[in-house]
Amino acid sequence: MKKVVLISIVGVSFLFLGCKKRLDSFLFNNDNSITEYKLDSYGGDLALEVPIDYLVPDSDIHLFEYEIVDEGAKLKVSAIFVGDLNKIKSDTVILYCHGNKDHMDHYWPRQKLLSHVGEQGRYGVLMFDYPGYGLSQGTPSEQNIYEATNGAMKWLSKNGLSNDRLIVYGYSLGSAPATKSVGDKPFVMVPSKIILEAPFASSEVMIQDAAILGMPSSFFVNAKIDNAEQIKKCTVPLFWLHGVNDDFLSIDSHGRLVYNNHKTSWKIKNEVPGAGHSDVPTFIGYSDYLNEILNFIVN
Amino acid sequence: MKSIFNFFLVLGVVIFMHSCGPARFVEPLRKHQNAIALDVGGPIIKVPDLAVTPIPFSSITYGRGVSNKLTLHGSWYTTAAIFGVAQVGAGATYGVWKSKRKKHGVSTMLGFNTAVDLFENNFKFWPQLDAHYYFKYNYKERNQEDLLTNGRKVANLFYAGIGTWYELASKKAHGERQETVVVPMLNIGHDLNWKRWTFKTEVKLIAPFSLNEDIVVDYFSLTGKNGATGLYLGLIHKF
Numbered sequence: 001m002k003k004v005v006l007i008s009i010v011g012v013s014f015l016f017l018g019c020k021k022r023l024d025s026f027l028f029n030n031d032n033s034i035t036e037y038k039l040d041s042y043g044g045d046l047a048l049e050v051p052i053d054y055l056v057p058d059s060d061i062h063l064f065e066y067e068i069v070d071e072g073a074k075l076k077v078s079a080i081f082v083g084d085l086n087k088i089k090s091d092t093v094i095l096y097c098h099g100n101k102d103h104m105d106h107y108w109p110r111q112k113l114l115s116h117v118g119e120q121g122r123y124g125v126l127m128f129d130y131p132g133y134g135l136s137q138g139t140p141s142e143q144n145i146y147e148a149t150n151g152a153m154k155w156l157s158k159n160g161l162s163n164d165r166l167i168v169y170g171y172s173l174g175s176a177p178a179t180k181s182v183g184d185k186p187f188v189m190v191p192s193k194i195i196l197e198a199p200f201a202s203s204e205v206m207i208q209d210a211a212i213l214g215m216p217s218s219f220f221v222n223a224k225i226d227n228a229e230q231i232k233k234c235t236v237p238l239f240w241l242h243g244v245n246d247d248f249l250s251i252d253s254h255g256r257l258v259y260n261n262h263k264t265s266w267k268i269k270n271e272v273p274g275a276g277h278s279d280v281p282t283f284i285g286y287s288d289y290l291n292e293i294l295n296f297i298v299n
Numbered sequence: 300m301k302s303i304f305n306f307f308l309v310l311g312v313v314i315f316m317h318s319c320g321p322a323r324f325v326e327p328l329r330k331h332q333n334a335i336a337l338d339v340g341g342p343i344i345k346v347p348d349l350a351v352t353p354i355p356f357s358s359i360t361y362g363r364g365v366s367n368k369l370t371l372h373g374s375w376y377t378t379a380a381i382f383g384v385a386q387v388g389a390g391a392t393y394g395v396w397k398s399k400r401k402k403h404g405v406s407t408m409l410g411f412n413t414a415v416d417l418f419e420n421n422f423k424f425w426p427q428l429d430a431h432y433y434f435k436y437n438y439k440e441r442n443q444e445d446l447l448t449n450g451r452k453v454a455n456l457f458y459a460g461i462g463t464w465y466e467l468a469s470k471k472a473h474g475e476r477q478e479t480v481v482v483p484m485l486n487i488g489h490d491l492n493w494k495r496w497t498f499k500t501e502v503k504l505i506a507p508f509s510l511n512e513d514i515v516v517d518y519f520s521l522t523g524k525n526g527a528t529g530l531y532l533g534l535i536h537k538f
Contacts (some may be wrong), residue, residue, distance in 0.1 A: 201472070202474065212482050213425055213464060213466050213479075213482065216419070217422060218416045218418050218421045219382065219384045219414065220382060228473045257473060
């Protein structure tokens with residue numbers, strides 16, 4: 001009887017192997033419970049608190065959808081373009097890839113802020129929700145955040161934007177599609193410059209930081225996000241911003257590694273004293289932050 | 300911001316779970332004695348806006364006394380298996396010293412952990428070396444079976460000791476230099492013994508000299524900004 005119990009325990013525990021649970025889905029802290037984007041009227045948690053000075057006129061706000069194909073299924077992706085649609089064919093556009101939280105309402109203050117680079121409306125700023133975020137259909141995955149980024153670039157290209165006038169800005173999780181766009185270059189457009197704020201190096205680094213021992217990321221996730229390697233293939237200028245006090249993605253093991261791996265074009269950096277993971281623009285000061293981005297774009 | 304990264308909380312905890320369980324058979328088993336142990340527990344984490352809680356990860360261990368001094372044991376990590384990772388730990392616990400009345404003792408454990416995932420077949424191997432001092436108290440009356448064998452009394456047991464894992468890889472991800480070679484732990488535990496059953500509790504101070512800041516997991520630690528504190532419970536059946 002004891003042997004039967006023993007064999008049963010061992011057998012069942014080995015069967016757990018069949019579960020093959022993965023943690024990828026937890027990477028995306030999305031909220032798709034909204035029925036509309038509220039932007040300035042949004043009452044939820046915001047990525048930044050920006051003063052009224054950074055208001056955007058309604059005429060400059062363009063909400064729209066585009067379609068992507070994810071594993072054979074068509075998905076509608078929601079996006080917001082801030083600026084003059086007619087200027088896309090002649091001026092520079094910033095493509096903003098947001099972080100992993102909620103949806104575009106949360107990041108709306110950041111988009112508003114970026115639309116004031118130079119002056120309000122100087123550059124167009126496009127932001128989009130990854131599948132499963134906000135009103136975008138689907139369930140987020142590494143692959144479909146790339147598809148959504150590619151879809152945004154297709155829309156910009158269709159509206160007359162050329163590679164030399166596209167700047168990609170990746171914040172936190174958004175550093176993955178941003179870096180991919182200048183690394184493997186799998187998308188319809190290749191940005192002429194890249195801005196990375198609080199990027200992560202790779203899921204491998206995240207795991208090893210937490211585990212002390214060097215555990216492979218494949219023990220937990222299927223995600224192949226690897227900004228530290230992608231940035232090695234980048235041949236366009238880089239502007240890297242990172243909070244020195246970032247207690248989530250350490251500036252040492254994540255940010256500096258990405259920055260140091262960028263070697264084939266010029267680059268600038270701002271390691272921001274006092275800033276954490278989500279408040280780099282606040283610590284720089286909004287005005288200085290916008291000037292730094294402007295200088296990078298026009299340099 | 301951290302609250303939005305529950306994924307990494309889970310991730311980090313699972314990672315630490317991979318690396319540890321309670322001390323195995325601090326007092327070696329008797330010759331030809333067998334034991335099965337079920338352990339749950341892990342490092343205590345702070346989940347923002349929710350709780351400070353140990354996460355109940357689990358392992359199953361089989362041990363056998365080769366002699367009165369030497370116990371061989373092997374563990375299967377059930378929570379790791381759920382993530383498609385086959386993790387096995389094995390070791391030998393050796394009783395190096397016992398007081399005359401067998402009230403005190405010192406044992407060492409030399410072992411290893413190894414894990415391989417079913418997705419990319421990535422493999423990890425890390426050795427472990429522990430040493431524990433134990434103190435027995437509250438001797439209970441001899442039972443008939445013990446009289447017929449070696450006459451050992453049943454007593455509860457306190458123990459304290461040091462554990463170490465060893466990182467054999469010289470490089471981390473992206474070719475970065477691996478600076479951590481030894482990960483130390485301080486283990487303090489108690490075995491509440493009955494005739495055939497033991498209820499184990501253990502507190503483990505994991506990596507008490509390594510900073511736990513600026514990483515994706517909020518560990519609770521009795522040593523403040525260093526390491527993590529683990530809490531483990533175990534049930535052992537001897538036969």
